[in-house]
Amino acid sequence: MHSTYKEKETAVLVAVQTQKQNAAQTKEYLDELAFLADTSGIETLYTFTQKLERPDNRTYVGKGRMQDILMYVIDNDVDMIIFDDELSPIQIRNIEAEFAHFQKEVKVLDRSLLILNIFAMRAQTVQARTQVELAQQQYILPRLTRMWTHLSKQRGGVGMRGPGEKELETDRRTANDRISFLKEKLRQIDKQALTQRKNRDRMVRVSLVGYTNVGKSTLMRRLAKADVFAENKLFATVDSTVRKVTIDSIPFLLSDTVGFIRKLPTMLIESFKSTLDEVREADILLHVVDISHPNYEEQIGIVNDTLTEIGAADKPTILVFNKIDKFEVEPETTEKEQDDWEVVHGENPWEEEPKDQASRIQKVTEFLKKSYLHTPQPMAVFISAEQKENLDELRDTVLNLVKNKHIQIFPNWLTTDESYTENSESWAE
C-alpha cells in the first residue's frame, strides 16, 4: 500500500565543480553538505554536479542540468533542493519559477540557510539565540519576495509560498525593526559580558578553535572536566563555555566555542562577533584538527582564514591533531611512497599490523611526528581525546606556553604561586 506519510523531509543536493576544484573535492563538499542536511533531519536522495567556470547567474546550473534536476524532483516527489553555494534572490526566484510550471512546490535552500537553521536549533544562551536570529533576519531580508516568508513566523520550515505585495511591505518593515531591536539587545549583552570579563582575575586565556566536529568539546571535557555537549553532528556547540583549569599550580581559563566550516555565512560571523571574543582575546590557541578526515589539510586552511577574518591570527598556537585512533596509515600511502619512506628512515611502519591498541597508537604517533617534522609547522601534538591518548604530552606543551604567558602577566609569580591552587579544577585523567 502506498503511504504518503514521510518521516523525514527529502532533498537533492546540487554543486558546481569549478576549475579550482577536482572531482574528489567536489565529492567531499557534497558529503559535507549531506552531513549538514542530516544534522537538520533531512534525508539526501541524490546529488547533482556540473562542471562550470562559475555558477550560472540565472539558475546556478545550466539549462540542461536544471531539466535533469526537475525531472528527478518531480518523479520522486522530493521536498527540497539544497545548493552548495549561497544563492542570490534572483537565482532562488528563477529556480522556483521552473517548478511552478509543473505545479510543484519545492523548497529552495542553500548552504548558508542550512547552517543558519542548525545554529538556530543549537543555540542555548540568550546571546547565541539573539545572534542567530539577527543573522537569519539579515539573510532573509533581501530575499523577502513573494516566494518567501520569514523564518521567525514558522519554526522549522523555510521557503514556503509567501504573502502578497502589501504584506511583504509590512514584513520587510517588521524585519528591519526586528534587526534594529536585536542589534540593540546584543549591544546590551556585550556591555554586561565586557564588565564580567573585566572583573575576572587576569588569567592566561586559552581557546579551543577548529573546524566543526573535530573534537573540541570532547577535549574540553578531558581538560577541564567540563560537562559540555559533544556529538557526531555538525555544530554541536554554538555558544562558548569557559572553565578554569590548573596544571602544576598554574591556573588558566580554557574556552570551547563554535566550530568553523567552509563558506560560513558572513552575516553569521559578523553577528557572532561577541561569542568569538573569547577567541579574539585569547593569549593562546589550541587549533584542533581531525586528522582522520580526508580533507583535514583544507580544513586547517579554512580555520586559519576565519581566524584572520575575526582578527585572531598570529597568536601562539598549538596544532592539536586529534582522532589518531581513527587515523589509517595504510590506504593513503602507495607502495612506492612506502619504499621511499623506508629508504629515508630505515624502517617500514606498514610492514606488520601492531597487535594491540597501545602499540598501534605508538606507531601512528611516531609516523605522524616524522611526517610533520619535514614541514615548517607550529607546535604539533598528536592525540586522541576520546581514547585519552597522548594527553600528557599535550598537557606539557600547553603548560610551557601558559607558563611563559603567566610569567609575563605576573612577574613575581614564582614567589606567590600558593594563592592560585585553591578552588580550581585540576587536569582530568
Ligand SMILES: Nc1nc2c(ncn2[C@@H]2O[C@H](COP(=O)(O)OP(=O)(O)OP(=O)(O)O)[C@@H](O)[C@H]2O)c(=O)[nH]1
Ligand atoms: N574516534 C574519535 N572520535 C572522536 C575523538 N574526539 C572526538 N571524537 C568524536 O567526534 C565527534 C565530534 O566531537 P565534538 O567534541 O562534539 O566536536 P566539536 O569540535 O566540539 O564539534 P562542534 O561543536 O560541532 O564544532 C563526536 O562524535 C566525538 O565522540 C577522538 O579522539 N577519536
Ligand SMILES: [Mg+2]
Ligand atoms: Mg563542540
